[in-house]
Amino acid sequence: MTAKVISICNLKGGVGKTTIVMALAEYLAGDTMYGKRVLVIDLDPQCNLTNILMSEDVWFSQFERNKLTLPYLFKQPKDFLSHIKNEDFIAKQDISNIKAKFQSLHLIPSSPMLFEIQEELPEGFYYNLGLKPIDLLKEVINSLSKKYDYVLIDCPPTINKTIKSAFLASNFCILPCTPNRMSIGGLRLILRHIKKFNNENGHNLTSLGTLISRFNVSRANENQLVELIMTSSEFPSIFRTKIAERAQLAKNLDFGEKLTYKQKYGDLYDSLKDFAQEVIQRVK
Ligand SMILES: Nc1ncnc2c1ncn2[C@@H]1O[C@H](COP(=O)(O)OP(=O)(O)OP(=O)(O)O)[C@@H](O)[C@H]1O
Ligand SMILES: [Mg+2]
Numbered sequence: 001m002t003a004k005v006i007s008i009c010n011l012k013g014g015v016g017k018t019t020i021v022m023a024l025a026e027y028l029a030g031d032t033m034y035g036k037r038v039l040v041i042d043l044d045p046q047c048n049l050t051n052i053l054m055s056e057d058v059w060f061s062q063f064e065r066n067k068l069t070l071p072y073l074f075k076q077p078k079d080f081l082s083h084i085k086n087e088d089f090i091a092k093q094d095i096s097n098i099k100a101k102f103q104s105l106h107l108i109p110s111s112p113m114l115f116e117i118q119e120e121l122p123e124g125f126y127y128n129l130g131l132k133p134i135d136l137l138k139e140v141i142n143s144l145s146k147k148y149d150y151v152l153i154d155c156p157p158t159i160n161k162t163i164k165s166a167f168l169a170s171n172f173c174i175l176p177c178t179p180n181r182m183s184i185g186g187l188r189l190i191l192r193h194i195k196k197f198n199n200e201n202g203h204n205l206t207s208l209g210t211l212i213s214r215f216n217v218s219r220a221n222e223n224q225l226v227e228l229i230m231t232s233s234e235f236p237s238i239f240r241t242k243i244a245e246r247a248q249l250a251k252n253l254d255f256g257e258k259l260t261y262k263q264k265y266g267d268l269y270d271s272l273k274d275f276a277q278e279v280i281q282r283v284k
Contacts, residue, residue: 003039003148004283005141006208007170009155009163011193012186015178016213016243018048021154022253023265025053026098027276028150029105030261034276036149037104039090041137042070043166044156045114052253053095053107063091069111073136074118074162077126081136084143099258104148108140114162121161133161138169150283157186159193167197167205172283175236176213176243179225187235207236208282211275216245241275243268 008017008024021040029038042049050059050069063069068089073080083089091107121133131139141151153166167173173194177187187210194205212226226242229235244267252264262269 001146001149003037003141003145003151004172005145005151005153005170006279006283007153007155007166007173007205008176009157009166009173009190010175010177010183010186011157011159011189012178012183013157015183015186016176017157018044018052018154019249020174020176020211020213020243021049021152022052022096023268023272024276024279025105025150025152026096026100026102026261027272028279029102030098031101031103033100033261033273034280035103036280037147038102039104039106039108039144039148039151040095041108041141041151041153041166042110043114043137043153043162044110045071045112045118046156047110047112049154050107050109050111052097052255054091054109055094055255058091058094059109063089063109064111064113069109069113071111071114071117073140074114074121074133074165077131077136078129081139084140087144090144097253097255097258098264099260106148118160118162134164134168137162137165141169164197167194168201168203170205172206172208174208174211174279176211177229178214179212179222179229181225184225184229187229191234191236208279209236210238212238212242214245215242239275239278241271241278243271243275 008021025038025040027033028036095105095107177183248266
Protein backbone atom coordinates (compact mmCIF):
# COMPACT_ATOMS: atom_id res chain seq x y z
CA MET A 1 0.00 0.00 0.00
CA THR A 2 1.36 3.40 -0.93
CA ALA A 3 0.37 6.53 0.93
CA LYS A 4 -2.53 8.72 -0.16
CA VAL A 5 -1.01 12.18 -0.49
CA ILE A 6 -3.36 15.06 0.33
CA SER A 7 -2.66 18.79 0.06
CA ILE A 8 -4.76 21.10 2.20
CA CYS A 9 -5.11 24.43 0.45
CA ASN A 10 -7.00 27.68 -0.09
CA LEU A 11 -5.40 30.94 -1.31
CA LYS A 12 -7.11 32.87 1.49
CA GLY A 13 -5.16 32.93 4.76
CA GLY A 14 -6.71 32.06 8.11
CA VAL A 15 -9.43 29.70 6.87
CA GLY A 16 -8.20 26.89 9.14
CA LYS A 17 -5.86 24.92 6.84
CA THR A 18 -3.20 24.33 9.48
CA THR A 19 -5.73 23.54 12.19
CA ILE A 20 -7.40 20.99 9.92
CA VAL A 21 -4.07 19.33 9.05
CA MET A 22 -3.20 19.07 12.75
CA ALA A 23 -6.56 17.65 13.78
CA LEU A 24 -6.87 15.30 10.81
CA ALA A 25 -3.38 13.95 11.47
CA GLU A 26 -4.06 13.47 15.18
CA TYR A 27 -7.35 11.70 14.53
CA LEU A 28 -6.10 9.50 11.69
CA ALA A 29 -2.98 8.43 13.60
CA GLY A 30 -4.53 7.85 17.05
CA ASP A 31 -4.50 4.18 18.01
CA THR A 32 -7.93 4.51 19.64
CA MET A 33 -9.25 6.42 16.61
CA TYR A 34 -8.27 5.15 13.18
CA GLY A 35 -4.72 3.90 13.80
CA LYS A 36 -3.21 5.05 10.50
CA ARG A 37 0.41 5.84 9.75
CA VAL A 38 0.56 9.57 9.07
CA LEU A 39 3.27 11.94 7.86
CA VAL A 40 2.55 15.67 7.87
CA ILE A 41 4.62 18.16 5.90
CA ASP A 42 4.76 21.85 6.76
CA LEU A 43 5.16 23.67 3.46
CA ASP A 44 4.38 27.10 4.89
CA PRO A 45 7.24 29.47 5.85
CA GLN A 46 4.97 30.83 8.61
CA CYS A 47 5.70 27.47 10.30
CA ASN A 48 2.41 27.39 12.20
CA LEU A 49 2.08 23.62 11.89
CA THR A 50 5.66 23.06 13.03
CA ASN A 51 5.02 25.38 15.95
CA ILE A 52 1.96 23.55 17.19
CA LEU A 53 3.24 20.02 16.65
CA MET A 54 6.78 20.04 17.99
CA SER A 55 9.02 21.54 20.62
CA GLU A 56 10.94 24.63 19.56
CA ASP A 57 14.14 23.31 21.17
CA VAL A 58 14.04 20.06 19.21
CA TRP A 59 13.15 22.01 16.06
CA PHE A 60 16.24 24.14 16.45
CA SER A 61 18.81 21.69 17.77
CA GLN A 62 17.97 18.68 15.59
CA PHE A 63 16.52 20.17 12.44
CA GLU A 64 17.09 23.86 11.70
CA ARG A 65 20.69 23.97 12.91
CA ASN A 66 21.52 20.92 10.79
CA LYS A 67 19.75 22.29 7.70
CA LEU A 68 17.18 19.52 7.88
CA THR A 69 14.05 21.68 7.74
CA LEU A 70 12.03 21.73 4.53
CA PRO A 71 13.51 24.92 2.95
CA TYR A 72 16.84 23.10 2.59
CA LEU A 73 15.21 20.54 0.31
CA PHE A 74 14.80 23.45 -2.13
CA LYS A 75 18.08 25.21 -1.35
CA GLN A 76 20.48 22.26 -1.25
CA PRO A 77 18.51 19.37 -2.76
CA LYS A 78 21.47 17.05 -3.21
CA ASP A 79 22.52 17.29 0.43
CA PHE A 80 18.95 17.07 1.68
CA LEU A 81 18.09 14.05 -0.47
CA SER A 82 21.22 12.28 0.78
CA HIS A 83 19.38 12.01 4.13
CA ILE A 84 16.47 10.05 2.65
CA LYS A 85 17.83 6.69 3.73
CA ASN A 86 18.17 7.68 7.38
CA GLU A 87 15.10 9.96 7.33
CA ASP A 88 17.02 12.55 9.34
CA PHE A 89 14.62 15.32 8.27
CA ILE A 90 11.57 13.61 9.80
CA ALA A 91 10.60 14.43 13.39
CA LYS A 92 9.20 11.25 14.92
CA GLN A 93 9.09 11.78 18.67
CA ASP A 94 6.46 13.66 20.64
CA ILE A 95 4.62 15.13 17.68
CA SER A 96 1.40 16.74 18.96
CA ASN A 97 0.22 17.62 22.48
CA ILE A 98 -2.48 14.91 22.46
CA LYS A 99 -2.22 12.43 25.30
CA ALA A 100 -2.70 9.27 23.23
CA LYS A 101 -0.75 6.50 21.50
CA PHE A 102 -0.20 7.01 17.81
CA GLN A 103 0.41 4.36 15.19
CA SER A 104 2.86 6.83 13.71
CA LEU A 105 2.53 10.57 13.58
CA HIS A 106 5.59 12.13 11.97
CA LEU A 107 6.42 15.63 10.76
CA ILE A 108 8.73 17.22 8.23
CA PRO A 109 9.18 20.63 9.87
CA SER A 110 9.52 23.95 8.09
CA SER A 111 11.48 27.10 8.83
CA PRO A 112 11.01 30.82 8.11
CA MET A 113 14.08 30.43 5.84
CA LEU A 114 11.59 29.21 3.26
CA PHE A 115 10.42 32.84 2.78
CA GLU A 116 13.84 33.67 1.32
CA ILE A 117 14.69 30.37 -0.32
CA GLN A 118 11.43 30.16 -2.28
CA GLU A 119 12.34 33.44 -4.01
CA GLU A 120 15.68 32.10 -5.28
CA LEU A 121 14.67 28.85 -6.96
CA PRO A 122 16.05 28.00 -10.41
CA GLU A 123 13.73 28.26 -13.42
CA GLY A 124 14.95 24.97 -14.88
CA PHE A 125 16.90 22.04 -13.48
CA TYR A 126 19.24 22.28 -10.51
CA TYR A 127 22.89 22.14 -11.49
CA ASN A 128 24.06 18.52 -11.55
CA LEU A 129 20.63 17.12 -10.64
CA GLY A 130 17.99 16.04 -13.14
CA LEU A 131 15.25 17.67 -11.10
CA LYS A 132 13.41 20.99 -11.08
CA PRO A 133 12.11 22.66 -7.90
CA ILE A 134 8.58 21.35 -8.44
CA ASP A 135 9.87 17.74 -8.62
CA LEU A 136 11.54 17.74 -5.20
CA LEU A 137 8.68 17.07 -2.81
CA LYS A 138 7.50 14.18 -4.95
CA GLU A 139 11.01 12.74 -4.87
CA VAL A 140 10.94 12.76 -1.06
CA ILE A 141 7.39 11.43 -0.73
CA ASN A 142 7.88 8.65 -3.29
CA SER A 143 10.79 7.33 -1.30
CA LEU A 144 8.66 7.22 1.89
CA SER A 145 5.24 6.37 0.57
CA LYS A 146 5.25 2.69 1.55
CA LYS A 147 5.80 3.67 5.18
CA TYR A 148 2.65 5.76 5.57
CA ASP A 149 -1.07 5.48 4.91
CA TYR A 150 -1.53 9.24 4.59
CA VAL A 151 0.76 12.14 3.82
CA LEU A 152 -0.85 15.52 4.60
CA ILE A 153 0.70 18.71 3.24
CA ASP A 154 -0.11 22.04 4.90
CA CYS A 155 0.06 24.53 2.01
CA PRO A 156 0.72 28.28 2.27
CA PRO A 157 -1.84 30.75 0.89
CA THR A 158 0.42 31.53 -2.09
CA ILE A 159 1.05 30.34 -5.62
CA ASN A 160 4.72 29.66 -6.25
CA LYS A 161 7.04 26.77 -7.09
CA THR A 162 6.88 25.25 -3.62
CA ILE A 163 3.09 24.90 -3.59
CA LYS A 164 3.32 23.53 -7.13
CA SER A 165 5.70 20.88 -5.78
CA ALA A 166 2.88 19.91 -3.38
CA PHE A 167 0.38 19.76 -6.26
CA LEU A 168 2.69 17.47 -8.21
CA ALA A 169 3.35 15.22 -5.21
CA SER A 170 -0.34 14.91 -4.26
CA ASN A 171 -3.16 12.68 -5.43
CA PHE A 172 -5.84 14.69 -3.63
CA CYS A 173 -6.59 18.05 -2.09
CA ILE A 174 -8.97 19.21 0.65
CA LEU A 175 -10.19 22.78 0.42
CA PRO A 176 -11.15 24.38 3.76
CA CYS A 177 -13.33 27.44 3.32
CA THR A 178 -14.82 29.80 5.89
CA PRO A 179 -18.23 31.00 4.75
CA ASN A 180 -17.26 34.54 3.82
CA ARG A 181 -16.75 36.17 0.44
CA MET A 182 -12.95 36.46 0.65
CA SER A 183 -12.46 32.79 1.52
CA ILE A 184 -14.79 31.82 -1.30
CA GLY A 185 -12.65 34.04 -3.55
CA GLY A 186 -9.55 32.20 -2.33
CA LEU A 187 -11.26 28.89 -3.05
CA ARG A 188 -12.15 29.96 -6.60
CA LEU A 189 -8.56 31.03 -7.21
CA ILE A 190 -6.96 27.83 -5.91
CA LEU A 191 -9.36 25.75 -8.02
CA ARG A 192 -8.38 27.76 -11.10
CA HIS A 193 -4.67 27.28 -10.37
CA ILE A 194 -5.07 23.53 -9.75
CA LYS A 195 -6.93 23.16 -13.06
CA LYS A 196 -4.22 25.09 -14.90
CA PHE A 197 -1.50 23.07 -13.16
CA ASN A 198 -3.17 19.76 -14.06
CA ASN A 199 -3.48 20.84 -17.72
CA GLU A 200 0.08 22.09 -18.01
CA ASN A 201 1.63 19.08 -16.29
CA GLY A 202 -0.62 16.22 -17.38
CA HIS A 203 -1.38 15.72 -13.70
CA ASN A 204 -4.59 14.66 -11.98
CA LEU A 205 -4.78 16.36 -8.59
CA THR A 206 -8.34 15.54 -7.53
CA SER A 207 -10.39 17.44 -4.98
CA LEU A 208 -11.79 15.36 -2.11
CA GLY A 209 -14.14 18.21 -1.32
CA THR A 210 -14.70 21.62 0.20
CA LEU A 211 -14.66 21.67 3.99
CA ILE A 212 -16.70 24.39 5.67
CA SER A 213 -14.50 25.56 8.53
CA ARG A 214 -14.81 28.15 11.29
CA PHE A 215 -18.55 28.08 10.68
CA ASN A 216 -20.52 30.45 12.90
CA VAL A 217 -24.29 30.27 12.55
CA SER A 218 -24.82 33.46 14.47
CA ARG A 219 -22.87 35.53 11.92
CA ALA A 220 -25.07 37.23 9.36
CA ASN A 221 -25.33 35.57 5.94
CA GLU A 222 -23.07 32.53 6.70
CA ASN A 223 -25.94 30.16 5.97
CA GLN A 224 -26.56 31.74 2.57
CA LEU A 225 -22.87 31.47 1.70
CA VAL A 226 -22.77 27.80 2.75
CA GLU A 227 -25.80 27.31 0.51
CA LEU A 228 -23.96 29.04 -2.34
CA ILE A 229 -20.92 26.75 -1.93
CA MET A 230 -23.19 23.69 -1.73
CA THR A 231 -25.29 24.43 -4.76
CA SER A 232 -22.84 26.00 -7.19
CA SER A 233 -21.28 23.47 -9.55
CA GLU A 234 -18.09 25.51 -9.58
CA PHE A 235 -17.11 24.13 -6.13
CA PRO A 236 -16.21 20.52 -5.23
CA SER A 237 -18.86 18.73 -3.17
CA ILE A 238 -18.78 19.80 0.46
CA PHE A 239 -17.96 17.43 3.30
CA ARG A 240 -21.05 16.44 5.30
CA THR A 241 -19.24 17.58 8.43
CA LYS A 242 -18.77 21.29 9.03
CA ILE A 243 -16.18 22.55 11.51
CA ALA A 244 -17.63 25.21 13.78
CA GLU A 245 -15.84 28.32 15.04
CA ARG A 246 -14.73 27.67 18.64
CA ALA A 247 -12.55 30.28 20.31
CA GLN A 248 -11.49 27.72 22.93
CA LEU A 249 -9.49 25.80 20.32
CA ALA A 250 -6.70 28.38 20.03
CA LYS A 251 -6.07 28.09 23.79
CA ASN A 252 -5.36 24.38 23.53
CA LEU A 253 -2.58 24.55 20.98
CA ASP A 254 0.18 25.23 23.45
CA PHE A 255 2.75 22.52 22.96
CA GLY A 256 3.58 22.28 26.67
CA GLU A 257 0.50 20.66 28.12
CA LYS A 258 -0.68 17.13 27.20
CA LEU A 259 -4.43 16.90 26.59
CA THR A 260 -6.95 14.23 25.64
CA TYR A 261 -8.82 14.64 22.36
CA LYS A 262 -11.89 15.82 24.26
CA GLN A 263 -9.90 18.33 26.30
CA LYS A 264 -8.18 19.70 23.22
CA TYR A 265 -11.12 19.83 20.83
CA GLY A 266 -14.09 20.21 23.21
CA ASP A 267 -17.36 20.03 21.33
CA LEU A 268 -15.51 19.82 17.99
CA TYR A 269 -14.50 16.30 19.06
CA ASP A 270 -17.30 14.52 17.19
CA SER A 271 -17.25 16.63 14.05
CA LEU A 272 -13.48 16.17 13.66
CA LYS A 273 -13.87 12.43 14.17
CA ASP A 274 -16.61 12.34 11.51
CA PHE A 275 -14.52 14.47 9.19
CA ALA A 276 -11.56 12.04 9.47
CA GLN A 277 -13.94 9.18 8.71
CA GLU A 278 -15.26 11.01 5.64
CA VAL A 279 -11.70 11.59 4.42
CA ILE A 280 -10.96 7.86 4.78
CA GLN A 281 -14.10 7.05 2.77
CA ARG A 282 -13.50 9.66 0.09
CA VAL A 283 -9.93 8.57 -0.74
CA LYS A 284 -10.93 4.93 -1.21
N1 LIG B 1 -12.66 26.02 14.14
C1 LIG B 1 -12.00 27.06 14.65
N2 LIG B 1 -12.52 27.80 15.64
C2 LIG B 1 -11.87 28.85 16.15
N3 LIG B 1 -10.64 29.23 15.76
C3 LIG B 1 -10.07 28.54 14.76
C4 LIG B 1 -10.71 27.42 14.15
N4 LIG B 1 -9.88 26.95 13.18
C5 LIG B 1 -8.79 27.73 13.20
N5 LIG B 1 -8.90 28.70 14.14
C6 LIG B 1 -7.94 29.75 14.47
O1 LIG B 1 -7.89 30.65 13.37
C7 LIG B 1 -6.56 31.06 13.11
C8 LIG B 1 -6.20 30.66 11.68
O2 LIG B 1 -6.27 29.25 11.59
P1 LIG B 1 -5.19 28.44 10.76
O3 LIG B 1 -3.82 28.89 11.12
O4 LIG B 1 -5.51 27.01 10.90
O5 LIG B 1 -5.56 28.96 9.30
P2 LIG B 1 -4.69 28.82 7.95
O6 LIG B 1 -5.68 28.74 6.85
O7 LIG B 1 -3.72 27.74 8.08
O8 LIG B 1 -3.94 30.22 7.91
P3 LIG B 1 -2.69 30.60 6.98
O9 LIG B 1 -3.22 30.76 5.60
O10 LIG B 1 -2.19 31.87 7.57
O11 LIG B 1 -1.71 29.49 7.06
C9 LIG B 1 -5.70 30.38 14.15
O12 LIG B 1 -5.51 31.28 15.20
C10 LIG B 1 -6.53 29.20 14.62
O13 LIG B 1 -6.27 28.86 15.97
MG1 LIG C 1 -1.64 27.72 7.88
